[in-house]
Amino acid sequence: MGVIKKAIISVSNKAGIIDFAKALKKFNVDILSTGGTARILRENNILVTDVSDYTGFPEMMDGRVKTLHPKIHGGLLGIRTNSKHMEQMKQNGIDPIDMVVVNLYPFEETIKKPGCTLEDAIENIDIGGPTMIRAAAKNYKFVTVVIDPSDYNKLIDEMTKNNGTISEATNFSLAKKVFAHTYHYDQAISNYLESIK
Numbered sequence: 001m002g003v004i005k006k007a008i009i010s011v012s013n014k015a016g017i018i019d020f021a022k023a024l025k026k027f028n029v030d031i032l033s034t035g036g037t038a039r040i041l042r043e044n045n046i047l048v049t050d051v052s053d054y055t056g057f058p059e060m061m062d063g064r065v066k067t068l069h070p071k072i073h074g075g076l077l078g079i080r081t082n083s084k085h086m087e088q089m090k091q092n093g094i095d096p097i098d099m100v101v102v103n104l105y106p107f108e109e110t111i112k113k114p115g116c117t118l119e120d121a122i123e124n125i126d127i128g129g130p131t132m133i134r135a136a137a138k139n140y141k142f143v144t145v146v147i148d149p150s151d152y153n154k155l156i157d158e159m160t161k162n163n164g165t166i167s168e169a170t171n172f173s174l175a176k177k178v179f180a181h182t183y184h185y186d187q188a189i190s191n192y193l194e195s196i197k
Contacts, residue, residue: 002080003164004144006050007099007133008032009041012106012143013149018044018099020152026041027164029099034059034067064172065130076100076135080142081086099144102182108188118196125189130182137175145174147181 006027009019014037014172021031033041033048041048047103052059055069075097078085089096105126110116136145146155151174158166 002098002142003027004029004098004159004166006030006095006097007073007101008033008067008097009048009101009125009134010037010129011101011103013103014040014153016149017032017041017101018046020149020156021046021048023152023159024099026051027159029164032097042116070094072132073135074096076132076143077139078142079139098142099146100132101134102129102144102145102171103149104133104185106186107192111188114150121192122161126185130185133178134182137178140171140175141168144171145178147174147178 004024004027007024009017009021009031010033017037018040022044023029025046030040031046031048032051032054034051038048038050051067051069051072055071057069070092071094074089074092074094078094078096080086080096088094105124107121107124107126110124111121113120122134133145133147136143144155146152153171155166158170
């Protein structure tokens with residue numbers, strides 16, 4: 001497993017994210033971020049690069065399109081031991097992204113609110129988040145995916161003990177957590193939509 005050099009952080013639940021990002025910076029991790037997450041990190045004097053500056057493509061459609069870009073997904077899905085993948089990444093200006101710190105729009109919390117409309121629910125169906133965490137989980141041998149703030153301290157402890165790296169075993173455990181979570185998330189969406197007559 002390589003050293004964590006670049007991370008993307010985009011979280012709805014911002015609990016613990018400031019301390020985690022500060023800890024990553026101590027390992028000289030370059031942080032990409034979006035929207036409200038980038039703003040709160042900057043307000044706490046954490047240097048970040050906007051995803052739109054990295055991709056050269058602006059956030060648009062009220063934030064619906066921001067991370068769905070080859071420079072993001074190529075960086076997540078490229079197999080580091082595949083020379084063809086690495087050459088294609090180099091040719092297209094795609095940096096490897098070693099860590100994804102993402103939690104999803106709060107769909108279930110939204111539909112529990114009194115007066116929640118179908119339109120409110122639809123706007124809280126996350127697209128980019130599940131796509132990123134699934135891509136990272138698929139490539140778990142090379143990418144660490146973090147969806148649960150309760151994992152932050154454990155990961156910093158591991159990086160501290162292992163010179164900035166996360167083991168493949170830890171990554172596999174985190175990947176399994178992702179697929180269980182996206183299964184539950186999609187099931188909640190399906191159940192809600194099926195309930196509407």
